[in-house]
Amino acid sequence: MKYKNIFFDLDDTIWAFSENARDTFEEMYHTHSLNAYFDSFDHFYSLYKSRNEELWVAYGKGVITKEELNKQRFLYPLQKVGFGDEELAKRYSDGFFNVIHTKSKLMPHAKEILEYLAPKYNLYILSNGFRELQSRKMQSGGVDIYFKKIILSEDLGVLKPSLQLFHFALSATQSQINNSLMIGDSWSADIVGAQGAGLDQAYYSVDAVVDDLPFRPTYLIRRLDELKSIL
DSSP states (O other), X not given: OOOSEEEEOOXXXXXXXXXXXXXXXXXXXXXXXXXXXXXXXXXXXXXXXXXXXXXXXHHHTTSSOHHHHHXXXXXHHHHHTTOOOHHHHHHHHHHHHHHGGGOOOBOTTHXXXXXXXXXXXXXXXXXXXXXXXXXXXXXXXXXXXXXXXXXXXXXXXXXXXXXXXXXXXXXXXXXXXXXXEEEESOIIIIIHHHHHHTOEEEEEOSSOOGGGSSSOOXXXXXXXXXXXXXX
16 A cells, blocks of 8 residues: 555534534523624624634734733634623633534534544644544544544644644654645645645645635545545
């Protein structure tokens, strides 16, 4: 076999982060009666998502801390409607983090492909997610048993696509570049990072068109079960 070691991103590659997060946000929205300040949950969530994406970019560049990221992204929607109550934002934030890791939705075919791969390969998680959440999310989704190690950006203090993090992951798992594969849904974090570090990459995207990408990934898959034809 060409590969021995398979590195998976977690959020929206294995664990259905976008869907689980939205469910949790909507639950907290009603728990904390935010309908008093927003036209609808969709109104709140659209404000949150746009600012959250900007803040993650700033966090990735080291411009803001993890604490500032979490404070600002939960406070921002309230500020936009003229109700910048920091205590309410903190209660919402605490509630979100207490609940999100209990959600269990996985990406389509995730468990199927892990059951197929685990007997044949060394499987690892390489994630930018927070240490206090990732293991719990994997346990809730029932996928923790398939992975030999979880490598997190917080272990090193840098985020994917940092080459330093990919090299750290290889070293921590005693893996070699030429027999390792990175699988992920984020072009900028997973695929660009892996390609820069010299790893083969499988870009998991439902709608990506190869001709529209800056470079051709080693593999482009629309569904996780397509990995069976590769591995």
